Amino acid sequence: MKLSTKSRYGLNACYYLAAEYDEGVNGVPLKRLSSLTGISESYLEQIISLLKKSGIIAANRGAQGGYYLSKQPSEIVVGDIVRALEDNLEIVGCINTGCVSGLNCKTKGVWEKVYNAINQTLNGIKLSDL
Amino acid sequence: MKLSTKSRYGLNACYYLAAEYDEGVNGVPLKRLSSLTGISESYLEQIISLLKKSGIIAANRGAQGGYYLSKQPSEIVVGDIVRALEDNLEIVGCINTGCVSGLNCKTKGVWEKVYNAINQTLNGIKLSDL
DNA sequence: TATAATTCCTACTGAATTAGTCGGAATTAA
DNA sequence: TTAATTCCGACTAATTCAGTAGGAATTATA
Numbered sequence: 001m002k003l004s005t006k007s008r009y010g011l012n013a014c015y016y017l018a019a020e021y022d023e024g025v026n027g028v029p030l031k032r033l034s035s036l037t038g039i040s041e042s043y044l045e046q047i048i049s050l051l052k053k054s055g056i057i058a059a060n061r062g063a064q065g066g067y068y069l070s071k072q073p074s075e076i077v078v079g080d081i082v083r084a085l086e087d088n089l090e091i092v093g094c095i096n097t098g099c100v101s102g103l104n105c106k107t108k109g110v111w112e113k114v115y116n117a118i119n120q121t122l123n124g125i126k127l128s129d130l
Numbered sequence: 131m132k133l134s135t136k137s138r139y140g141l142n143a144c145y146y147l148a149a150e151y152d153e154g155v156n157g158v159p160l161k162r163l164s165s166l167t168g169i170s171e172s173y174l175e176q177i178i179s180l181l182k183k184s185g186i187i188a189a190n191r192g193a194q195g196g197y198y199l200s201k202q203p204s205e206i207v208v209g210d211i212v213r214a215l216e217d218n219l220e221i222v223g224c225i226n227t228g229c230v231s232g233l234n235c236k237t238k239g240v241w242e243k244v245y246n247a248i249n250q251t252l253n254g255i256k257l258s259d260l
Numbered sequence: 261t262a263t264a265a266t267t268c269c270t271a272c273t274g275a276a277t278t279a280g281t282c283g284g285a286a287t288t289a290a
Numbered sequence: 291t292t293a294a295t296t297c298c299g300a301c302t303a304a305t306t307c308a309g310t311a312g313g314a315a316t317t318a319t320a
Binding site for chain 1: 131132133134138141142145208216218219220221222223235236237239240241243244247248250251252255260
Binding site for chain 4: 132134135136170172173176190191192193194195217
């Protein structure tokens with residue numbers, strides 16, 4: 001049960017965006033963020049694109065442009081970021097959609113508890129806490 | 131971040147072994163466990179083999195043989211089972227082995243907290259609770 | 261002793277997912 | 291006009307997952 005590199009990389013990228021949150025309104029260019037984080041430009045771009053779709057990151061296009069957090073670091077929790085990047089945090093498929101096995105499965109409660117524990121943990125950490 | 135079917139199936143199988151824990155000392159044959167759980171014999175066998183390696187399940191070989199829990203259901207926690215089946219519960223690689231990225235990563239603490247939350251949850255549920 | 265029921269072991273395979281790379285179009289400050 | 295930048299979609303190699311298959315070893319029972 002591994003977290004994808006997207007989540008790890010994405011959180012790291014957001015950390016640097018948080019660190020530079022106040023400085024300059026233009027945002028941090030991909031190139032800079034890539035060298036700060038050590039992630040290739042092309043892959044990092046993909047990750048950022050997902051974070052943009054979720055409204056966590058915004059961008060200024062064109063020369064002198066760059067990426068920036070769309071909210072203050074204290075208003076973004078790690079759960080927001082991970083949920084945007086991890087295809088689903090549901091550790092088993094049946095948590096939100098219901099069981100289709102037909103068998104009377106006694107284990108669903110276990111996975112729900114784990115799912116809740118993960119989400120509570122991730123929601124309890126703000127970007128500003130790092 | 132999905133749990134493998136091994137963990138889900140394995141827990142289900144253990145649930146049935148727990149339900150039949152007292153009855154007969156010979157254990158439950160693979161065939162029976164397969165039809166109880168709906169898991170194919172060949173795949174279930176693989177899963178059980180892992181649980182045996184971890185000492186959770188034991189077996190009687192030969193005719194009239196079968197599998198049984200090596201401890202009482204109240205002495206086995208779900209965490210034991212999942213750790214035996216999930217290749218690693220470490221959601222990121224650096225938790226136990228340490229970071230090799232060289233970059234000063236600020237996110238490790240996050241993943242450690244999640245890792246601990248998962249383990250605490252799984253360790254808090256006994257097989258007898260299901 | 262023969263047989264049937266059973267565990268044990270290892271190799272194989274198809275499908276899905278992950279972790280990226282690459283090329284070029286659109287936008288914009290200077 | 292140009293250089294810096296975001297945006298977008300297609301492509302690929304490697305890895306993992308989920309499951310199948312075949313046969314050897316063991317043992318109760320008749």
